[in-house]
Amino acid sequence: MQSRHIAYETEELGEDPTLTLGPRPGLRIRTKLLLLLLSLLTIPYMGYNSVRTMEKFLLEGQMEALKLTSQGIATLLRDRENLFSEQIGAPEFLLPFERFPNELFSAISFEASIVEWSQMLTEIVDYTGGPFFECDLSYVPNSFSVRYGAGVHDNLFYFLFQVIDNILVFRDSSRLSLDHNDQLRLTVEQQDGSTSRYLLTAAEEGRMSVYEMKANWRHTTTGEPIRELVAEIVSSERGYGVKIKALSAFIGQARRITFDVVDVDDSASREIERIISTSPDPSEYQLGRVRLISPELSRLIEPLYLSASRITIWDRDFKLRAETGTIVPDDYDTYLAFSTEAVGWNGFIKKSQKIADRILRSPLIDAAEYPEDSSREDQRFLKQIFETGTSMAERRRYGDVRVIAAGHPVWLEDEVIGSILIKQSGNKILSLQSDTLRRFILLFLGVFLFLTLTIVFFAFRLTYRVTHLQRETKHAATPEGRLRKTYIRSGSRTADEIGDLSRTISQMLKNLSQYTQYLERLPNTLSHEMHNPLNVVNSSLQNLERSHQELRSNEYLGRARNGIVRLQNILTSLTEAGSLKDGLESETEQMENFNLVTLAAGCTQGYQSSNPSYRFIFEIPGYSIYVDGSPDHIAQMLDKLVDNAVAFGEADGEIVVKVWKDGRTAHLSVVNSGSRLPADIANRLFDPMVSSSKDARRSHLGLGLYIVRIIAEFHGGAVTANNRESSNGVEVTITLPLSSKL
Amino acid sequence: MIKTIAIVEDDFDQRENYADVLVANGYEVQRYGSKDEALEGFRKSLPDLALLDVMLGKDMDGGFDLCLSLRNQSQTLPVIFLTARDSDADRISSQRMLAWDYINKPVNLEFLVARVHSLLQIAEHLEQPEDNNSMHTVGDLELDQRGMSVRWNQDAVNLTLTEFWIVEALARRPGHVKNYESLNEVTRQGLVERNTINGYIRRIRNKFRAVDSVFNQIETVHGTGYKWSRD
Numbered sequence: 001m002q003s004r005h006i007a008y009e010t011e012e013l014g015e016d017p018t019l020t021l022g023p024r025p026g027l028r029i030r031t032k033l034l035l036l037l038l039s040l041l042t043i044p045y046m047g048y049n050s051v052r053t054m055e056k057f058l059l060e061g062q063m064e065a066l067k068l069t070s071q072g073i074a075t076l077l078r079d080r081e082n083l084f085s086e087q088i089g090a091p092e093f094l095l096p097f098e099r100f101p102n103e104l105f106s107a108i109s110f111e112a113s114i115v116e117w118s119q120m121l122t123e124i125v126d127y128t129g130g131p132f133f134e135c136d137l138s139y140v141p142n143s144f145s146v147r148y149g150a151g152v153h154d155n156l157f158y159f160l161f162q163v164i165d166n167i168l169v170f171r172d173s174s175r176l177s178l179d180h181n182d183q184l185r186l187t188v189e190q191q192d193g194s195t196s197r198y199l200l201t202a203a204e205e206g207r208m209s210v211y212e213m214k215a216n217w218r219h220t221t222t223g224e225p226i227r228e229l230v231a232e233i234v235s236s237e238r239g240y241g242v243k244i245k246a247l248s249a250f251i252g253q254a255r256r257i258t259f260d261v262v263d264v265d266d267s268a269s270r271e272i273e274r275i276i277s278t279s280p281d282p283s284e285y286q287l288g289r290v291r292l293i294s295p296e297l298s299r300l301i302e303p304l305y306l307s308a309s310r311i312t313i314w315d316r317d318f319k320l321r322a323e324t325g326t327i328v329p330d331d332y333d334t335y336l337a338f339s340t341e342a343v344g345w346n347g348f349i350k351k352s353q354k355i356a357d358r359i360l361r362s363p364l365i366d367a368a369e370y371p372e373d374s375s376r377e378d379q380r381f382l383k384q385i386f387e388t389g390t391s392m393a394e395r396r397r398y399g400d401v402r403v404i405a406a407g408h409p410v411w412l413e414d415e416v417i418g419s420i421l422i423k424q425s426g427n428k429i430l431s432l433q434s435d436t437l438r439r440f441i442l443l444f445l446g447v448f449l450f451l452t453l454t455i456v457f458f459a460f461r462l463t464y465r466v467t468h469l470q471r472e473t474k475h476a477a478t479p480e481g482r483l484r485k486t487y488i489r490s491g492s493r494t495a496d497e498i499g500d501l502s503r504t505i506s507q508m509l510k511n512l513s514q515y516t517q518y519l520e521r522l523p524n525t526l527s528h529e530m531h532n533p534l535n536v537v538n539s540s541l542q543n544l545e546r547s548h549q550e551l552r553s554n555e556y557l558g559r560a561r562n563g564i565v566r567l568q569n570i571l572t573s574l575t576e577a578g579s580l581k582d583g584l585e586s587e588t589e590q591m592e593n594f595n596l597v598t599l600a601a602g603c604t605q606g607y608q609s610s611n612p613s614y615r616f617i618f619e620i621p622g623y624s625i626y627v628d629g630s631p632d633h634i635a636q637m638l639d640k641l642v643d644n645a646v647a648f649g650e651a652d653g654e655i656v657v658k659v660w661k662d663g664r665t666a667h668l669s670v671v672n673s674g675s676r677l678p679a680d681i682a683n684r685l686f687d688p689m690v691s692s693s694k695d696a697r698r699s700h701l702g703l704g705l706y707i708v709r710i711i712a713e714f715h716g717g718a719v720t721a722n723n724r725e726s727s728n729g730v731e732v733t734i735t736l737p738l739s740s741k742l
Numbered sequence: 743m744i745k746t747i748a749i750v751e752d753d754f755d756q757r758e759n760y761a762d763v764l765v766a767n768g769y770e771v772q773r774y775g776s777k778d779e780a781l782e783g784f785r786k787s788l789p790d791l792a793l794l795d796v797m798l799g800k801d802m803d804g805g806f807d808l809c810l811s812l813r814n815q816s817q818t819l820p821v822i823f824l825t826a827r828d829s830d831a832d833r834i835s836s837q838r839m840l841a842w843d844y845i846n847k848p849v850n851l852e853f854l855v856a857r858v859h860s861l862l863q864i865a866e867h868l869e870q871p872e873d874n875n876s877m878h879t880v881g882d883l884e885l886d887q888r889g890m891s892v893r894w895n896q897d898a899v900n901l902t903l904t905e906f907w908i909v910e911a912l913a914r915r916p917g918h919v920k921n922y923e924s925l926n927e928v929t930r931q932g933l934v935e936r937n938t939i940n941g942y943i944r945r946i947r948n949k950f951r952a953v954d955s956v957f958n959q960i961e962t963v964h965g966t967g968y969k970w971s972r973d
Contacts, residue, residue, distance in 0.1 A: 531847040532847065534847070534848050536756050539848070539849065546763065575828065576935070582829065602966055605966060606965055606966060632944075636937060638965070
C-alpha cells in the first residue's frame with residue numbers, strides 16, 4: 001500500500017523511478033566502523049618491522065664492536081713471535097679437524113672385544129657416504145662403510161674401525177706387493193711438513209703387520225715392522241673390526257693424521273675398489289686441527305671477559321692456541337627463572353610472558369641448542385682472514401641461535417701468524433628485542449582494546465541516534481503522507497551533523513506543514529472569493545426577476561438559478577471540511593455521552609424518504625452502544641456515508657446501514673450495491689478532493705469521505721472502505737471506541 | 743415615514759443590487775463603498791438600519807469597526823452583517839458588537855427585504871416599550887415577538903434575529919419536533935446546510951447556558967431536527 005502511494009508521488013514529482021525506498025541490504029555504520037578498526041592491526045605489523053630493523057642495527061653495531069675488540073687483541077699480540085712458538089707444549093689433540101678424540105676415563109685392554117671397545121670409546125662416527133668417500137660406479141649402497149671412534153688416555157691413543165664389507169680379502173702372503181687386499185692406511189703429517197705413511201695389513205685374523213710405506217703405497221721404505229703401533233683385525237658377521245693402539249709419542253707431534261680404509265673385494269684381480277678416509281674433504285680442508293694451548297697466550301687473554309662470547313686464538317696451522325669465555329649467555333639462568341612457578345598476578349604476568357615468548361620465538365633458547373661444533377664455519381672464516389689479512393665479521397644463524405663472529409689477523413712483521421676469533425651470542429640483543437616487542441604488544445593490546453571499546457561505543461551511539469532519528473522521521477508522517485508532527489526532537493539539541501540533519505528535517509516538516517495548511521485553507525479562501533461574484537449574479541438575477549415579472553417562468557433564468565444553486569453547493573462543501581475542523585476543535589469541551597444506536601435509528605428515518613429510488617435496510621441492534629463525542633457530527637458523518645453510498649450505488653439497489661459492537665469497539669457501516677472501488681484511488685479515498693465520480697451534473701469534490709475521516713479520527717476511530725466480497729458494491733465501516741464511562 | 747437604510751459594500755454591483763431592491767420596496771438608501779465614506783456619512787445623519795459588509799476593500803474588519811462606531815451613536819440601531827465570511831469567530835465578533843443579524847452571501851434579496859422589514863419593526867417597538875400583547879411565555883421562557891427579546895428565568899438572552907426566529911419556532915410548540923427543512927425556512931436564508939442549523943442551535947444553547955448553566959430545553963432528535971422539550 002505504502003509503496004503504491006509513494007510510487008504515485010514520485011511519478012508526479014518526476015523523480016528517479018529506479019530509486020527504491022525502504023531498507024536495503026548492505027553494511028551498516030556499525031559494521032563499517034568495526035571494519036575500519038581492523039586497519040589498526042597494521043600498527044603491530046609496523047611496530048614489529050621497526051623492531052626488526054632496530055635489531056639489525058644493533059647486531060650490526062655489535063659486529064663492529066666485536067671487530068674492534070678482536071683488532072685490539074690482535075694488536076696486543078702483534079710482533080710477538082714467541083707467543084706462537086711450537087715448543088710451548090704438547091698438542092692436546094690431533095685427528096680430523098671436526099673432532100677431538102675423547103678423553104677416556106681408563107685405558108682399554110687391547111684384548112677387549114670390538115663391542116667393548118666401541119662402548120669404551122662411546123662416540124662412534126659414521127663415515128659412510130660422506131664427502132670423503134672415494135669409490136667407482138660399481139659401488140652397491142651399504143656394501144662398504146666405516147664407523148670410527150677415537151680416544152686418548154695417558155700417553156696412548158685408541159682407534160677403532162668397524163668396517164662393513166661384504167667380502168673380506170686378506171693379504172696374499174705369496175705376493176710381495178702390499179696393496180692388493182683390504183687394508184688400513186695411516187698418514188701422519190709432521191710439523192716440519194714431512195709425511196710418514198703406515199700400512200696396516202693382515203694375512204689372517206689377528207695381529208696386523210704395520211709397515212712404513214713409500215708414497216705410492218706399494219713398497220715399504222725399510223720393510224721393518226713398526227712397533228710403536230699395534231693393531232688387530234677381527235672379522236665380524238658383516239665385515240671386520242680393527243683395534244689400534246698407538247703411543248702418543250708416535251703421532252703426538254703430528255699436525256695431521258689420516259686413516260684410509262681400503263676395500264678390495266675380488267680376491268683374484270685384487271683391485272682397490274674404494275677408499276674411505278677419515279680426513280675431511282681434501283679439496284676443502286688442507287689441514288686438520290691441533291689444540292696447542294700456549295700458556296702465555298692464555299694468560300694474556302684470560303682477563304679479557306666479554307659477555308656471552310668466546311675468544312679464541314689460532315695459529316696459521318689452525319691450531320687452537322688459547323681460549324676463554326663461553327658463548328652461552330651467563331645470565332641465562334636468570335631468564336630461566338621465569339619458568340619457575342609463580343602464583344597470582346605475577347603468575348599471570350609470567351604466563352602471559354611465556355605465551356608471548358612462544359609467539360615471538362624467544363631467543364632465550366636452551367643452552368643445549370647452541371651449536372656444539374661450528375668448526376667448519378670457523379675454519380672457513382679463519383682461512384679467509386689468513387688469506388686476506390684483514391679483519392672480518394659475520395653473523396651466523398643456527399636455528400634460533402644467533403652468533404656473531406669477528407676475527408682479526410695477528411701479524412708478525414709482514415706475515416700473518418695467527419688470528420683472533422671472537423664469537424658472541426646475538427641472542428642478548430634478540431632477547432632485548434623480544435622484550436621490546438612484548439612490551440610493545442602489551443601496550444598495543446591495551447590501546448587496541450581501549451580504541452575498540454571507544455569505537456564500539458561510538459558506533460553504537462551513532463547507530464542508535466541515527467536509528468532513532470530515522471524512526472522518528474518515519475513516524476512524523478502517516479504512510480499516506482499526512483504529517484503527524486512538525487518537528488523532530490531526536491538529536492535536535494546536538495551540534496553535530498546528525499543534529500543538523502534533525503533540524504533540517506524539522507524545518508522541512510515545518511515547511512511541509514505550512515504548505516499543507518495552505519492547501520487545506522485554499523478551499524476556504526477560494527469559496528470566500530467566489531461568494532462575492534456569486535452574490536452579484538444571484539442578486540442581479542433576483543432584481544431582474546423582480547423588475548421583469550414576465551421573466552419569472554423564463555427557462556434560461558431557471559437554468560441560471562439552478563447553476564447558482566450548484567455553485568453554491570460546491571462552495572458549501574468546499575468550506576464544510578474547513579469549518580468542520582474549526583467546529584470540532586471548539587467541540588472538545590462539549591463531548592457528550594450518547595447512544596449510537598438511538599442516533600443511527602433517528603437518522604435513518606429520513607434517508608428512505610429523501611432517497612425513494614433506493615431500498616434501505618437498517619440492521620440496528622436491540623442493545624445500546626454508548627460512545628463519547630459530538631452526536632451532531634456523528635450524524636453528519638452518517639449523512640455523508642449515506643450520501644456517498646447513494647451517489648455511487650446503482651438505482652434500485654439496496655443500501656444497508658449496520659450498527660454493532662464487538663469488544664471495546666463500536667462499528668457503523670454503510671453498504672451499497674454498485675460499482676467497486678477504483679483501484680487507483682482506493683488508498684486515497686479518504687483524502688480531500690479524491691472522487692471517482694464522472695457525472696458532470698453532480699458535483700463531487702470528494703470531500704464527503706474526507707469529512708467522514710475527519711469526524712471518525714476526531715472521535716478516536718477509523719474508517720475503512722472495502723469492496724464487498726459477495727457482490728459488487730462497497731462497504732464503508734467506521735470504528736469508534738466505546739465510551740469508557742460504562 | 744420613509745426609513746433610511748445605509749448600505750456599506752465595496753462591491754459596486756452588489757451594492758447597487760441591494761439598493762435597487764430596497765428602493766423598490768420603498769426605502770431610502772445611503773450607499774457607501776468604503777469605511778471612511780460611511781463614517782463620514784454616519785456623522786452627518788444616522789440611518790434607521792445599516793447593512794454592512796465585513797471586509798471593505800483592504801480593510802479586513804472594516805464592517806466591525808463601522809458597527810462599533812454605530813453602536814456608540816445609537817444603542818438600538820439595527821445592524822445586519824452581509825458577508826462571505828462564515829466562521830464562528832466572525833459570528834462571535836458580530837455578536838459582541840451587538841449586530842442584530844449575520845447573513846452569509848449569497849443573499850436572497852426577498853429574504854433580505856423581509857429581514858430589514860422585521861428589524862425595523864423591532865427597532866420601532868423598542869422605542870415604545872411595555873406592549874404586553876406581544877409577550878409569549880413558554881415555561882420559564884419569555885418571548886417578546888415584536889421586540890425580538892428573550893428572557894430565560896427573567897434573565898435576558900441576547901439573540902440575533904435568526905436565532906430568535908429559531909427559538910420562537912421551537913418554543914411555539916413544545917415537544918413537537920422541528921425538522922431541518924422547516925428550520926431551514928425559519929432562518930429565511932434560502933438553502934441552508936444541516937450543519938448551519940446545527941451551528942445556530944449550538945450558539946443558541948451556548949447563549950442560554952451563559953445565563954443558566956444547566957439549560958437543556960432544546961433537545962436534539964438525531965438525524966431529524968430539534969424540539970423544545972415539554973416541561
